[in-house]
Amino acid sequence: MGSHTSGDGRTEQDVTLRAGYALEADDSCIADARHHAAAFLDQARAGHRVPVSSRVRDLTQLVVSELVTNARKYAPGPVLMELRVTARAVEIVVWDSEPTVPAARAADPGRIGQHGLEIVKAVTESLFIEQEPVGKRITARIALSEHPAA
Template sequence: MRSSESYPGEPGAVAAARHLAARFLSRVGMGGAAAAEQTVQIVQLVVSELVTNAVRHTDGPCGVDLELTGQTVAITVWDTSPQLPVVTEHDPTRVGRHGMEIITALCGGFQVARREAGKQITVRLLLADAAV
């Protein structure tokens, strides 16, 4: 199962993408139980961090693609900037710039692919791990 949306590069895109993730997981049967609610929250956090980066660091549209394969959800966010994401070294005293650090901790890493106009970042999250 798959769901995709495109957004203008504006702050409202973050909330819209979080809603997309919740609707998607509800459609695939992840709504209701406490573990499932935690899964929804983690997927929404990952989507939120990636879309926030797309909105904050680019000046064009962005998009989200969610795909469920077995028990893994692939989250892909594209934007129009060719600049690749930077994971900064862990620093608990730093304010901000923790997005990709959070993504790496929750998803074990990410893949970046260049697009004709920009890039896309894909992460995979095993839903069973998100429910723990």
């Protein structure tokens, strides 16, 4: 991606797009979150020329779905989601009111369900879980490049 200087001297690599969403505490919030993620990435690609591939768009929707599903399943009350995109990555941030930090379980092909965090860890570049004064915040980062180290 080329570097273009804007009027304030920043380059495109410095630009971060952000959008925040308060999701209802009902079953429609998972579909709503996926819709918000797709629309946000479409806007980043069309309006800001961020190179969002179909792979990144699909992975972002998968991660959003898994994180919001877990928040909806285990935490009472609202779920907050923030989406951010830089020249290098998409970040999905989900906050919920449950203070317990989730842990990926050991691989067990016989286990039905509870694979969400394993999936998220497998498809993201990084995953951060932070306890907050109320609840927790989970941040997942998906590289825009097919080869994040490049």
